[in-house]
Amino acid sequence: MSYVRDVGALARKDLLLELRARDTLPAMLLFVAAVFVVFHFALPGTPSRLETSGLLWVAILFTALLGLGRAFVPEREQGTLDGLVLAPCDRSAIWLAKSLATLAFLVAAEVVALPLYALFFHRVGGATVAAVALADIGICAVGTFLGAMAVATRARDLLLPLLFLPLAVPIVVGAVGASVVVSPGRYLGFLALYDLLFAVVCWASFEYVVAE
Amino acid sequence: MLVARRLGKRYGEKRVLRGIDLELPRGGFLVVTGPNGSGKTTLLRICAGLAQPTGGTIERSAVRAQVGYLGHEPLVYRELTALENLELYGRLYRVVERRERIGMLLERFGLWDARHERVASYSRGMTQRLALCRVLLHEPELFVLDEPYSALDEAGAELLDAQLAELRAERTFLLATHEPVRVEPFASGRLALAA
Amino acid sequence: MGRTFRIPLPALAVSSLVLVTTALAFVFFVAPDDANQGFSQRIFYFHVSIAITAYACFAGGAWNAFRHLWKRDPRADLASYVCVHQGLIFGTLVLLTGSIWAKISWGHWWLWSEDQLVLFLVLFLFYCAYFMLRFSLDPGPQRANLSAVYALFGVVLIPVSFAAIRLAKGLIHPVLFTRHGPNFGGWILVTYCVAQTAMLVLAYTLYRLELGGKRLDLRLRDLREVLA
Numbered sequence: 144m145s146y147v148r149d150v151g152a153l154a155r156k157d158l159l160l161e162l163r164a165r166d167t168l169p170a171m172l173l174f175v176a177a178v179f180v181v182f183h184f185a186l187p188g189t190p191s192r193l194e195t196s197g198l199l200w201v202a203i204l205f206t207a208l209l210g211l212g213r214a215f216v217p218e219r220e221q222g223t224l225d226g227l228v229l230a231p232c233d234r235s236a237i238w239l240a241k242s243l244a245t246l247a248f249l250v251a252a253e254v255v256a257l258p259l260y261a262l263f264f265h266r267v268g269g270a271t272v273a274a275v276a277l278a279d280i281g282i283c284a285v286g287t288f289l290g291a292m293a294v295a296t297r298a299r300d301l302l303l304p305l306l307f308l309p310l311a312v313p314i315v316v317g318a319v320g321a322s323v324v325v326s327p328g329r330y331l332g333f334l335a336l337y338d339l340l341f342a343v344v345c346w347a348s349f350e351y352v353v354a355e
Numbered sequence: 356m357l358v359a360r361r362l363g364k365r366y367g368e369k370r371v372l373r374g375i376d377l378e379l380p381r382g383g384f385l386v387v388t389g390p391n392g393s394g395k396t397t398l399l400r401i402c403a404g405l406a407q408p409t410g411g412t413i414e415r416s417a418v419r420a421q422v423g424y425l426g427h428e429p430l431v432y433r434e435l436t437a438l439e440n441l442e443l444y445g446r447l448y449r450v451v452e453r454r455e456r457i458g459m460l461l462e463r464f465g466l467w468d469a470r471h472e473r474v475a476s477y478s479r480g481m482t483q484r485l486a487l488c489r490v491l492l493h494e495p496e497l498f499v500l501d502e503p504y505s506a507l508d509e510a511g512a513e514l515l516d517a518q519l520a521e522l523r524a525e526r527t528f529l530l531a532t533h534e535p536v537r538v539e540p541f542a543s544g545r546l547a548l549a550a
Numbered sequence: 551m552g553r554t555f556r557i558p559l560p561a562l563a564v565s566s567l568v569l570v571t572t573a574l575a576f577v578f579f580v581a582p583d584d585a586n587q588g589f590s591q592r593i594f595y596f597h598v599s600i601a602i603t604a605y606a607c608f609a610g611g612a613w614n615a616f617r618h619l620w621k622r623d624p625r626a627d628l629a630s631y632v633c634v635h636q637g638l639i640f641g642t643l644v645l646l647t648g649s650i651w652a653k654i655s656w657g658h659w660w661l662w663s664e665d666q667l668v669l670f671l672v673l674f675l676f677y678c679a680y681f682m683l684r685f686s687l688d689p690g691p692q693r694a695n696l697s698a699v700y701a702l703f704g705v706v707l708i709p710v711s712f713a714a715i716r717l718a719k720g721l722i723h724p725v726l727f728t729r730h731g732p733n734f735g736g737w738i739l740v741t742y743c744v745a746q747t748a749m750l751v752l753a754y755t756l757y758r759l760e761l762g763g764k765r766l767d768l769r770l771r772d773l774r775e776v777l778a
Contacts, residue, residue, distance in 0.1 A: 145449065148446065149446070149447060152443055152446035152447060153443075153447075155443075156432070156435070156439075156443050159435060159439065160432060160434050160435065163434040163435070163473070164434055217432055217433075217434065220433075221428065221429075221430075221431070221432060221433055222426070222427075222428035222430060223428075223430050223431065223432055225405055225424075225426060225428065225430055226430035226431070226444070226489070227447070228405065229403065229404065229405065229419060229422065229424055230419070230420075230444065230447035230448060231418070231419045231420035231447070231448060231449070232447050292683065292696050292699070292700070295687065295692060295696060296683060296686035296687050296696075297686045297687070298682065298686040302679075302682060302683060302686060305678075305679040305682055306679045306682075306683060306700070308675070309672055309673075309675040309676035309679060309707070310676070310703065310707060312672050312711060312714060313707075313710045313711055313713070313714035316714040316715070316717055316718045317714065317717065320717055320718065329717070330717065333713065333714070333717060336710075337710060340706060340710065341703075341706065344702070344703065344706055348619070348699045348702065351619055351695040351696075351698065351699050352695065352696060352699060354405075355405070355406050355407040355690075355691045355692055355695070365690070366688055366689070366690050367688045367689035367690060368689070368771070370775060406691075407622075407691050409690070409691070
């Protein structure tokens, strides 16, 4: 129970920081809208549903990357990660709280992005929404983990997309599959499996990322 | 409380610490001195549990929750207020009667009136006072303090003196400083690191 | 680890030389021509055995990474890095031979429908990122930890990506679980086994060689420090 309280306290801190600084979420919203406009001109004519659903996922992935790149910036700039690591809570709580906060930003961005997509391109079905929900969990779990790794390096923000995209390939496969086929069960199941598998790996190994 | 034998630390090619032996009994007050770059900070980070030595052994009889570490960085969020920072740490350390303790510390270090201001608007000295509040918050058994007097004005330094005097008898201290005269009255031992 | 018996490096080098020569001889002179693709199909023996070897290297890298995290043994970190390095070399060879095979069989240098090839492209990107990560950190426990954790992600990624690539094919046309290549049997099997053994022994030799060199560097550094 105290684990949940720790996660709560840490996630509250992250949301509060975003509320103060107000830089991540507006940036994500603007970015995703701009990407749609760019895609409209990059795919001239009337692109098919198959093409635009691929586009949607590229947009979501890169918008998420924008938020993930910011996730550990407060800890990096003020060296506060040391403070959190020294605290007696389980270190995986740091990862979980940060993932939840990033998830909140991503979902907030998508609440705007999906209607926008429907307006600009094609209708969004229930399967797509389910796929978005499941993919978001995987993206935030793995992405936050890798974000913590990236801030420890000299290359910092440069490294996150390189670390993240190969791991995101299965997410894209599952998500695009779920949004285009008639019976998306298999793809949604695959996404859920991905989430579960990687969440467990991240949860178990985050300790080694932040502590020597 | 703390026993280290032949402690060594190396960052890649660079050796920062070499063959350090130290023994800090419960209730002791060890002052670490040495010129810049002699590895004071590295030694303290190892003792606080933030870094692992690359050679030798270290035994610490205090668990993570019983250590209070003050580093070069204040380890507080600049975009949060003093109160919010201490609330966060108070929750993570499961401080009992959190509000009262936070209020008492802020009062004592003269930050009560500025408690709702963001740390970004604080001066360096005020930030250091807040960092001290953070360290004292969970009443640690073992204090690991890296240059605690830095950035403090005379009034702040006297407040710290008073804290040290009050806690000296029942707590254990490991303190790094380049002006050991100030803490001379408290010290039970001295460790001089060579450059 | 130091006390267990290890085959001396010169013996390994000689045996890998002999094995690779034998494998070449088998592939070119013993294995029969493929009924459909003729002589050029022989690259299959190398492609498959190199792919298996690359997997073995990645698995070895992950195993050593796990050992590092478990035992905090800096030697395991080095071993893990060398394994992944060898894996990446063999992985690149898989992409090259696979590309040649694709050209021979289907007339294209690249084929998205070829599972192995796509999987190795993903893995290639993943392990290149591993090197970027490693070279962006200073040597020390943190670099060892982060590399180890990322290498462990690799072994989770391999089956997940494989499943994903199979799923992705279903989007375009139904997945048919057929096997390309000839039926195994007779000289084909023998040739394949020889080639596979040769590649594994070659990889192990290279691994030992690189690891030995790296360890020597470290000991030299320690020695210099003692003298200084």
